[in-house]
Amino acid sequence: MSAILTDRQAEELHKAIIAYLGVINAPNTAAAFREEASVPDAFDDATRKKYEGLLEKKWTSVVRLQKKVLELEQRNQSLQSELDSTTPTSLLRKNQDPAAWLPRAPARHTLQSHRSPITCVAFHPIFSSLASGSEDTTIKIWDWELGELERTVKGHTKGVLDVDFGGPRGGTLLASCSSDLTIKLWDPSDEYKNIRTLPGHDHSVSAVRFVPSGAAGSPSSGNLLVSASRDKTLRVWDVTTGYCVKTIRGHADWVRDVAPSFDGRWLVSAGNDQTARLWDANSGEAKCTFLGHEHVVECVAIAPPIAYTHLAALAGLKKPPPGSSSAEYIATGSRDKTVRIWDGRGTLIRTLAGHDNWVRSLVFHPGGKYLLSASDDKTIRCWDLAQEGKCVKTVTDAHSHFVSCMRWAPNVVKDVPVNGDSAKGAGSSAANQRKEEDAAKAGIRCVIATGSVDLNVRIFAS
Secondary structure: OOOOOOHHHHHHHHHHHHHHHHHOOOHHHHHHHHHHOOOOOOOOHHHHHHHOOHHHHHHHHHHHHHHHHHHHHHHHHHHHHHHHOOOHHHHHHHOOOHHHOOOOOOOOEEEEOOOOOEEEEEEOOOOOEEEEEEOOOOEEEEEOOOOEEEEEEOOOOOOEEEEEEEOOOOOOEEEEEEOOOOEEEEEHHHOOEEEEEEOOOOOOEEEEEEEEOOHHHOOOEEEEEEEEEOOOEEEEEEOOOOOEEEEEEOOOOOEEEEEEOOOOOEEEEEEOOOEEEEEEOOOOOEEEEEEOOOOOEEEEEEOOHHHHHHHHHHOOOOOOOOOOOOOOEEEEEEOOOEEEEEEOOOOEEEEEEOOOOOEEEEEEOOOOOEEEEEEOOOOEEEEEHHHOOEEEEEEOOOOOOOEEEEEEOOOOOOOOOOOOOOOOOHHHHHHHHHHHHHHHHHOOOOEEEEEEOOOEEEEEEO
16 A cells, blocks of 8 residues: 555545546456456446546646646745845835835736737726727727726727827827827717827828826826827827827838827937937927937837936936926837937936847836836836836736737826926925925826737736
């Protein structure tokens, strides 16, 4: 008798072996085994039926459990290395400080419904709605808290390349753009009805963003929308009339991405000509060109004022710029696998190397301390701006294929102006800025959405 198994367990195993030998049609072996293992005569056809398949089930469950153990060991290892690189103070703060929260695997929700690669995601500014666009020509609206599909929005005739929520105060719209050369506006309050189509670009429209109104640093969007296109131009649209109010030319090739500053004064764009460019949103004039990448620049992000303290130190400045000034620092991500951080005058401050493939999306942490990047190497990387831009966290296998897009859920809306109120007196500006920063930190939602070529949208949340 085996020293490991009890008598009862050994008897069960013997019966399962005999039943298995019966299944694979080996009656002689079964008879010999039955005799040698002294299986009682009570083992009849009814008993055999009961034990059939038991051995195979046990076998496959062992393999499955082995795989699970390996996965848990890997996860344990990554958590251990995270612990090792954490200081005791940040460990104490971790639980309650959203400004220190970073995404971690596994994702809270994996949202599946698209039939082709996902190209873009965007959060509703108030409700728990998330829009995702895909090469399958549709936009899907999800409830990111529940992880459920709410509706499918159809209207584009080719792949959807970007989506963004915004619009006049109190009248949130969803904008989308596509390879079908159009931009479409949808009304979330009227079952996402298509209320306007904006034609005008001569090629695929790669990116679309609502431009904040900039009233006393107010973070709310206004009537303007900016789009970037493969026709080498940026266009600014009035969403209430549907007219193109400005066409900005200067890029020598496909414009891949565009980002407006929080006050709507500046636009940063990037593209296939391996440059990023800063534009005056009012005049359409170029302020500066960011030169240095060795391949297509896929994405841009403008640093929020809350990050100025860390970025100014990174740039070697003793004093950060005032919180009311915008587009002071910019991050770019490229197919050359690097992320680069620049000041608003075009000076390169830092090159962040670590990704093994194209960098596809960039997001500044709303707490101001980190920059996050998503890449075709299937990872999300978190760079600590307070530690010389060191990569302090990698979410490996964030998706099973290229990660094409990433957005951070907007802060919980407060009545306090988040980015400095220029109407206030200069004397109290430092105290005001501290109050605004505290309000901004209090409103942080620890939620990130990513989309991938693997057809999945994932929600990483605390």
